Amino acid sequence: MPKIPYRVALRQAFAEEIERDENVVLLGEEVAEYDGAYKVTEGLWKKYGDKRVVDTPISEAGFIGMGIGASMLGLRPVMELMFWSFAYVAWDQIINNAGCIRYMSGGLINCPIVIRGPANGGTNVGATHSHTPENFLANTPGLKVVCPATAYDAKGLMKTAIRDNDPVMFLENTLLYGEEWEVPVEEYLIPLGRADVKKQGRHVSLIAYGRAVLTALKAAELLAAEHDIDAEVIDLRSIRPLDDAALLASVRKTHRAVVIEENKPFCGVGAQIAAIINEQAFDDLDAPVLRLSAIDAPAIYSPKLEARQLPRPIDIVEKVRTIC
Amino acid sequence: MNECMAELFGKATGCSKGKGGSMHFFAPDKNFWGGHGIVGGQTPLGLGIAFALKYKGLAGACLCFLGDGAVNQGCFHESLNMASLWDLPVIYIIENNQYSMGTSLERSSAFRSCLAERAEGYAIDWDHCNGEDLYEVRAKTHTALERAHRQSRPTLLEINTYRYYGHSVADSKHKGGYRNAEEIEQYKQNHDPIRLWKARLVSEGVLTEEQYDELDQAARAEAEESVKFAEESPLPSEASITEDVYFEVDRNTEAGRTGRHFFNY
Numbered sequence: 001m002p003k004i005p006y007r008v009a010l011r012q013a014f015a016e017e018i019e020r021d022e023n024v025v026l027l028g029e030e031v032a033e034y035d036g037a038y039k040v041t042e043g044l045w046k047k048y049g050d051k052r053v054v055d056t057p058i059s060e061a062g063f064i065g066m067g068i069g070a071s072m073l074g075l076r077p078v079m080e081l082m083f084w085s086f087a088y089v090a091w092d093q094i095i096n097n098a099g100c101i102r103y104m105s106g107g108l109i110n111c112p113i114v115i116r117g118p119a120n121g122g123t124n125v126g127a128t129h130s131h132t133p134e135n136f137l138a139n140t141p142g143l144k145v146v147c148p149a150t151a152y153d154a155k156g157l158m159k160t161a162i163r164d165n166d167p168v169m170f171l172e173n174t175l176l177y178g179e180e181w182e183v184p185v186e187e188y189l190i191p192l193g194r195a196d197v198k199k200q201g202r203h204v205s206l207i208a209y210g211r212a213v214l215t216a217l218k219a220a221e222l223l224a225a226e227h228d229i230d231a232e233v234i235d236l237r238s239i240r241p242l243d244d245a246a247l248l249a250s251v252r253k254t255h256r257a258v259v260i261e262e263n264k265p266f267c268g269v270g271a272q273i274a275a276i277i278n279e280q281a282f283d284d285l286d287a288p289v290l291r292l293s294a295i296d297a298p299a300i301y302s303p304k305l306e307a308r309q310l311p312r313p314i315d316i317v318e319k320v321r322t323i324c
Numbered sequence: 325m326n327e328c329m330a331e332l333f334g335k336a337t338g339c340s341k342g343k344g345g346s347m348h349f350f351a352p353d354k355n356f357w358g359g360h361g362i363v364g365g366q367t368p369l370g371l372g373i374a375f376a377l378k379y380k381g382l383a384g385a386c387l388c389f390l391g392d393g394a395v396n397q398g399c400f401h402e403s404l405n406m407a408s409l410w411d412l413p414v415i416y417i418i419e420n421n422q423y424s425m426g427t428s429l430e431r432s433s434a435f436r437s438c439l440a441e442r443a444e445g446y447a448i449d450w451d452h453c454n455g456e457d458l459y460e461v462r463a464k465t466h467t468a469l470e471r472a473h474r475q476s477r478p479t480l481l482e483i484n485t486y487r488y489y490g491h492s493v494a495d496s497k498h499k500g501g502y503r504n505a506e507e508i509e510q511y512k513q514n515h516d517p518i519r520l521w522k523a524r525l526v527s528e529g530v531l532t533e534e535q536y537d538e539l540d541q542a543a544r545a546e547a548e549e550s551v552k553f554a555e556e557s558p559l560p561s562e563a564s565i566t567e568d569v570y571f572e573v574d575r576n577t578e579a580g581r582t583g584r585h586f587f588n589y
Contacts, residue, residue: 051379056406059399062402065403066403068368068369069369070373070376073376073377092365096362106568109352193579241582276589
């Protein structure tokens with residue numbers, strides 16, 4: 001199986017879906033002639049032309065709203081936000097329009113749109129370019145939220161997201177764009193709402209999504225090598241819909257859980273997961289559910305310190321050792 | 325009328341099943357795409373409908389309505405720019421009733437001749453018309469539609485109008501507060517488009533007073549009937565609160581059955 005970078009896996013998903021469905025159109029800042037600010041869409045404009053791959057002005061509220069309007073009429077726009085941080089400029093369109101139009105029309109109108117782009121800290125671009133809004137987005141019934149950790153997941157989930165008839169918010173990670181994973185040549189789809197056990201284990205469940213999954217996998221190696229603790233790593237992959245059955249099954253097996261995210265702790269995804277475990281699997285727990293999030297402050301610029309602000313493998317090891 | 329009235333009453337028979345309310349009416353089967361509650365928030369959606377029409381190669385245009393208060397929202401300007409940049413068949417119609425809630429036009433918007441003149445900055449054709457005159461409104465809208473259909477070009481059309489009531493039912497200062505009662509009465513007497521049109525039709529011999537009264541009575545009766553319909557209609561069921569949120573869940577597709585979509589344990 002060939003190994004390809006995360007960004008190429010996404011690119012393959014776009015190309016395959018553009019060829020499959022004439023209603024699929026990519027729009028965003030610099031996605032066409034510039035080949036994408038992060039080269040995710042490289043070569044697609046050259047191959048598919050002006051109609052299918054469209055450069056927009058720097059007008060997030062305008063062009064995201066335009067994509068939503070176009071989706072109401074049956075197009076399947078795939079909108080790139082150069083950073084998910086810029087979604088705040090388009091927040092009204094995302095929450096009030098993409099999130100509520102189906103409901104407020106009594107189900108008469110659908111918004112089959114994908115809004116995508118990187119949502120991560122750790123690249124030393126300061127607080128305004130480092131936001132991770134998955135918790136805000138998942139707080140809006142009507143939206144779906146996906147945070148893939150690997151190239152394989154990114155491709156399979158993106159293809160599903162494009163075909164989904166509801167608005168899907170797809171949060172990528174610039175630190176992963178160049179990382180390589182095995183991706184099959186044959187077509188495959190990954191359903192939204194299905195977690196993936198990235199590593200089996202017996203003693204503690206490390207529940208994560210996005211890049212934090214990779215941090216958890218490194219922590220699991222350290223826990224096994226240095227502390228004889230066999231950790232299970234659950235990758236949620238999609239935040240909403242959420243595979244609560246998978247994470248509860250894992251907790252019922254290991255009786256301990258640490259939720260890891262690169263988001264902030266207050267009202268974050270980890271808080272929701274902890275609440276679900278508390279409500280649904282309290283009697284299976286041998287220790288309180290712990291959370292590890294980014295240090296609770298705006299993303300600091302200072303490169304050495306920003307790496308410290310996000311959860312590191314050693315931080316997970318320390319958390320786990322307090323309950324194992 | 326029935327489905328609109330029932331929607332106002334929050335009934336299951338409403339056009340949005342009682343889930344949208346007065347600001348969120350939809351009827352895509354009649355080419356009516358909402359009904360959006362956030363001032364100016366509909367302007368990118370209208371652009372998107374025009375984009376989709378052009379993308380699909382369909383002949384058509386999107387008429388996107390906004391008030392004089394919406395012209396100061398950023399996304400409206402973003403939409404004007406893209407409409408012109410990409411030659412999209414959208415017609416933005418400013419219904420200028422002189423007040424954005426309690427703030428008069430003079431206190432909220434900077435302009436030279438009129439609000440539509442702002443289109444100059446985006447190289448968009450614009451026009452201004454007197455909303456009292458039905459024929460002028462029709463003629464200028466027709467010109468804009470022709471431009472959209474034949475040249476795939478946008479238009480910004482401003483129509484002067486007025487409102488007798490408040491911005492909403494909670495606007496207690498609309499009479500005697502930010503505007504005086506005489507102003508309202510003066511408009512009713514001298515500028516009401518229905519009165520003026522009626523007078524014109526009567527003077528032209530097209531309509532008689534009796535015929536007008538019949539039409540008026542029929543309209544009132546229809547409104548009263550719809551109130552009765554709305555009052556007698558059932559409320560939406562409690563179960564319906566979580567319906568119409570996700571397509572895939574409503575249709576019970578495999579996607580709708582995979583993972584948890586709602587968190588009401």
